Amino acid sequence: xxxxxxxxxxxxxxxxxxxxxxxxxxxxxxxxxxxxxxxxxxxxxxxxxxxxxxxxxxxxxxxxxxxxxxxxxxxxxxxxxxxxxxxxxxxxxxxxxxxxxxxxxxxxxxxxxxxxxxxxxxxxxxxxxxxxxxxxxxxxxxxxx
Amino acid sequence: xxxxxxxxxxxxxxxxxxxxxxxxxxxxxxxxxxxxxxxxxxxxxxxxxxxxxxxxxxxxxxxxxxxxxxxxxxxxxxxxxxxxxxxxxxxxxxxxxxxxxxxxxxxxxxxxxxxxxxxxxxxxxxxxxxxxxxxxxxxxxxxxxxxxxxxxxxxxxxxxxxxxxxxxxxxxxxxxxxxxxxxxxxxxxxxxxxxxxxxxxxxxxxxxxxxxxxxxxxxxxxxxxxxxxxxxxxxxxxxxxxxxxxxxxxxxxxxxxxxxxxxxxxxxxxxxxxxxxxxxxxxxxxxxxxxxxxxxxxxxxxxxxxxxxxxxxxxxxxxxxxxxxxxxxxxxxxxxxxxxxxxxxxxxxxxxxxxxxxxxxxxxxxxxxxxxxxxxxxxxxxxxxxxxxxxxxxxxxxxxxxxxxxxxxxxxxxxxxxxxxxxx
Numbered sequence: 190x191x192x193x194x195x196x197x198x199x200x201x202x203x204x205x206x207x208x209x210x211x212x213x214x215x216x217x218x219x220x221x222x223x224x225x226x227x228x229x230x231x232x233x234x235x236x237x238x239x240x241x242x243x244x245x246x247x248x249x250x251x252x253x254x255x256x257x258x259x260x261x262x263x264x265x266x267x268x269x270x271x272x273x274x275x276x277x278x279x280x281x282x283x284x285x286x287x288x289x290x291x292x293x294x295x296x297x298x299x300x301x302x303x304x305x306x307x308x309x310x311x312x313x314x315x316x317x318x319x320x321x322x323x324x325x326x327x328x329x330x331x332x333x334x
Numbered sequence: 335x336x337x338x339x340x341x342x343x344x345x346x347x348x349x350x351x352x353x354x355x356x357x358x359x360x361x362x363x364x365x366x367x368x369x370x371x372x373x374x375x376x377x378x379x380x381x382x383x384x385x386x387x388x389x390x391x392x393x394x395x396x397x398x399x400x401x402x403x404x405x406x407x408x409x410x411x412x413x414x415x416x417x418x419x420x421x422x423x424x425x426x427x428x429x430x431x432x433x434x435x436x437x438x439x440x441x442x443x444x445x446x447x448x449x450x451x452x453x454x455x456x457x458x459x460x461x462x463x464x465x466x467x468x469x470x471x472x473x474x475x476x477x478x479x480x481x482x483x484x485x486x487x488x489x490x491x492x493x494x495x496x497x498x499x500x501x502x503x504x505x506x507x508x509x510x511x512x513x514x515x516x517x518x519x520x521x522x523x524x525x526x527x528x529x530x531x532x533x534x535x536x537x538x539x540x541x542x543x544x545x546x547x548x549x550x551x552x553x554x555x556x557x558x559x560x561x562x563x564x565x566x567x568x569x570x571x572x573x574x575x576x577x578x579x580x581x582x583x584x585x586x587x588x589x590x591x592x593x594x595x596x597x598x599x600x601x602x603x604x605x606x607x608x609x610x611x612x613x614x615x616x617x618x619x620x621x622x623x624x625x626x627x628x629x630x631x632x633x634x635x636x637x638x639x640x641x642x643x644x645x646x647x648x649x650x651x652x653x654x655x656x657x658x659x660x661x662x663x664x665x666x667x668x669x670x671x672x673x674x675x676x677x678x679x680x681x682x683x684x685x686x687x688x689x690x691x692x693x694x695x696x697x698x699x700x701x702x703x704x705x706x707x708x709x710x711x712x713x714x715x716x717x718x719x720x721x722x723x724x725x726x727x728x729x730x731x732x733x734x735x736x737x738x739x740x741x742x743x744x745x746x747x748x749x750x751x752x753x754x755x756x757x758x
Contacts, residue, residue, distance in 0.1 A: 200366045215555070215585070220705065220727040225389035232631060232730045252556065252585040255481040258501030259381070262406065267389025280556060280585070281498040281518060284366040288359070289406045289503055294366075 191325045193305055197275075197298035199319040200284060205293045207272035209310045209323075210244040212236050213303055215278075218286060219256025227269035245312045246271040247302050250278030257282035262289040273314045275302050275321060295319050335364045335515075336371045344511055352401070352411035356507035359406060363504055364515035373516035377472055377495075378420045379465050379480040380404075380505030382457060384448040385426040386441060396451040404506035416456040416509040421470055422449075423482050424463040424646070426707040428699045429676065435702070435709045457509065461701040462675035464574065464646045466493070469677075474596050477520055479508035483587070484578035484645045484723065490588040492573050494596025496520045499587055519588055525597065526606035527560035527590050529553070532615035536565060541740040541757075543572040544722035545624045546616055547579030547586075552624075553614055556585035560604040564591050571651055578645050579722035625757045628722055628738040631729040632753070636667065638714040640748040641728070642741065643673030644703055644721035651741075652682050652698070656690045658745040664695035665751030669711045676700040696748070705731055718747045718755070 214235055216222070221231035227242035242264075251257050264270045274287050274294040287294035293316025302321070306312065309326040337345065345361065347354040360372060384399045393399045398410040405411070427437055427445045437445075453459050460468055463482050466489055472478050474494030480486050481500050489495040498518040500508070508514045518524055531553075537546050550559050559580070568576070568591075580586035590597060590604040598604035642655060655672060664670045672691065674682065679700045682688045688698050704710055705727045710717070718737035719725050725738040737747070743755030 198368075220731055224387070230730050232726075250556075253483065253582065255483050255486065255499045255501055256381075258503055259403075262403070262503070263387060263389050266391060266402075269389065278556070279367065281367065281500060281504070282585075285363055285501040285504050288362055288366060289501075 193323040195298050195300055195302055195305060195321040195323065197295040197319045197321070199316055200287050200294040200296055201292065202317040203293040204316065205245065205273040205314045207243065207245045207312060209247050209306050209308055209312050210236070210239065210241050211247040211303060211306050211308045213249065215250050215252040216248050217253030218251065218258070218260040218282065219254035221253055222260050222264070224260045224263035225267045225269060227264050227271070240269070241271040242269040244271055245273045245275065245314065247275045247306050249303060250276050251280050251282035251286060255282070258285040258289050261286045265290050273312070273316065275306070275314070277301065277303065295321060335361060335369060337361070341372060341513060350414060352405065352413050353510050355405050355407050355411060356510040357513070359503060359507045360511060360513055360515065364517065367515050367517045369515035369517035371516050372513040373477050373520055374512055375477045375479045375508055375514050376418050376512060377470070377476060377478040378418045378505050378508045379423055379470070379482065379485065380420065380500070380509060381423045381425065381481055381502050382452050382506055383422055383425045383445065385445050396448060399448070400506070404502055406503050413455060414510065418509050418512040420456060420509040421458045421460045421465050422452055423460070423465070423485070424702060424706050425461055426702055428701045431697060431699050434697065435707060460675065462646045463703070464675060467646065467648050467678065468675045477514070479505050479514040481505050483581035484574070486587050487577035487581045487589070488574055490519055491577060491590065491595045523606065525588060526558065526608045527598070527604040528557040528608070528611045529559045530601070530610045530613040531559050531561045532613065533561050533563050534615050534617040535621050538566050539740065540572055540575055541720065542621065543568060543576040544579045544720070545621055545628070547576035548583045548628065548722045549616055549620055549624045550589070551580035551582060551584030551586050554584055554586060556587065557611070559586065559589045560598070560601060561589065561591045562601050564594065567594065571648060574645050575721065582723045582726045622757065625738070628725050632716065632735045632737045634716045634735055635753045637716050637718045637737065637747045637751060637753050638668060639711055639717045640668060640670045640744050641673070641704055641717055641719045641721070641724060642671070642744060644719065644724035647672060647674045647678070649678050649681055652678070652687050655741065655745060656687050658742055659690065659694045659696070662694065662749045664748045668748050668751045670694070670696035670745070670748035671699055672696060673699050673703050704728060708732065710734065718744050718753055720744045
């Protein structure tokens with residue numbers, strides 16, 4: 190079976206499944222994300238024009254303005270939040286942002302999620318235990334039991 | 335996290351549901367960070383004045399707005415008076431020029447009501463990204479809980495205060511409890527330098543300090559740069575611009591310039607004996623590259639708006655802009671908007687500077703900026719600014735082209751309507 194398990198430190202509990210949206214670039218919240226649609230708008234960002242709404246956002250960390258949590262908070266109220274957040278670098282922005290987004294969030298992984306997970310992979314996230322199952326793209330999630 | 339008796343009492347609801355919720359949020363946040371405890375703070379800067387935004391639901395009361403937006407609670411609490419000294423940061427509306435911003439009467443009234451609500455709860459309406467320019471000047475070692483990345487990097491570095499970049503919900507919780515997680519830049523050892531920057535180009539003017547900041551932020555991300563061989567003494571405006579740029583391109587929350595900033599007299603002291611993670615230098619080549627990058631969204635030389643005062647201008651900058659205007663007038667196809675905190679605008683009124691700007695066709699605005707308030711003169715396609723931070727954000731947020739250059743080149747663009755700025 191073509192799946193990989195990652196283990197990390199839980200930040201926000203809960204269970205979620207969804208398609209991965211992966212970026213190797215840090216994400217700027219305020220001024221970098223259009224909250225109402227969850228779209229990345231930062232000039233020169235590799236995900237510019239793409240929305241994280243309903244996806245599992247896999248990213249190195251948070252950067253930029255202190256409005257980070259406020260933007261993700263607004264995205265949640267607008268129904269445009271990601272399904273889960275997986276990131277490498279812990280900062281005050283990322284911690285608070287994950288909490289107010291109220292979706293499973295994990296950090297401090299045993300393997301680098303940015304190299305293991307690719308955009309389009311299907312992820313099963315156990316935010317209570319800090320476990321992520323990565324089902325590589327091409328395998329239907331329904332066939333994985 | 336280990337909690338003290340007073341923190342446990344707040345968590346148990348002894349001071350009411352709103353304070354209890356604030357403490358729950360701080361405990362969850364502290365646990366997420368991996369903090370061992372909280373620390374007392376009596377200096378908090380946040381952003382609780384409400385204005386409608388796309389995606390937000392309609393609220394029934396200001397208590398509901400505060401509960402949901404500031405305390406992340408679906409339950410509405412009666413919000414008590416704040417416990418800590420608390421200040422409101424920059425917001426969306428200029429109390430004087432809101433019609434020029436094309437804010438509807440209904441929105442104006444809602445924001446004005448929200449301001450009154452916050453003031454009545456003990457939150458100081460400073461309404462600026464630079465509280466340290468209007469009287470909130472923390473001392474070295476003071477534990478603070480501030481939002482606004484450009485203000486955080488200023489008080490951490492230049493003044494030696496201690497804060498992380500907080501967010502709206504954590505600062506609101508700190509206002510009600512007088513607590514914030516003891517983590518990150520609250521700890522002495524976390525404040526050690528990590529990256530060594532050899533400043534080979536003689537950085538002297540306002541524009542070059544912004545360029546250097548943008549470069550350093552790109553190179554170090556959110557680490558702690560130590561700048562060596564700075565052979566001039568920067569003033570408040572220059573360090574404000576440097577920090578704002580470094581926190582924008584990277585996420586710099588603390589830097590050291592030995593001999594100038596608060597915590598390090600020497601390079602050795604800045605690193606606290608820790609190994610240097612990386613070394614790099616800033617010379618003419620790096621300077622020119624960053625200038626190009628900051629101008630990468632601009633093509634059309636016809637400038638619709640010149641924006642000055644990001645972060646908010648102080649009275650020295652306003653005086654200098656008046657001197658640059660020198661009796662000339664702003665071009666008929668161009669607007670010149672300058673942004674400052676409202677107490678400084680009042681000083682500018684008394685000094686006659688507001689009048690000088692008005693006579694030239696410029697507008698001195700306060701409480702907001704085009705990026706925060708999302709407003710531009712009608713039909714604006716091209717802006718020019720002397721701020722590395724504003725030229726980073728405004729083209730992305732407002733889909734305009736942005737020129738970056740010196741204050742003098744910007745004022746010239748306002749007078750002639752054309753961008754002719756450059757770098758040598």
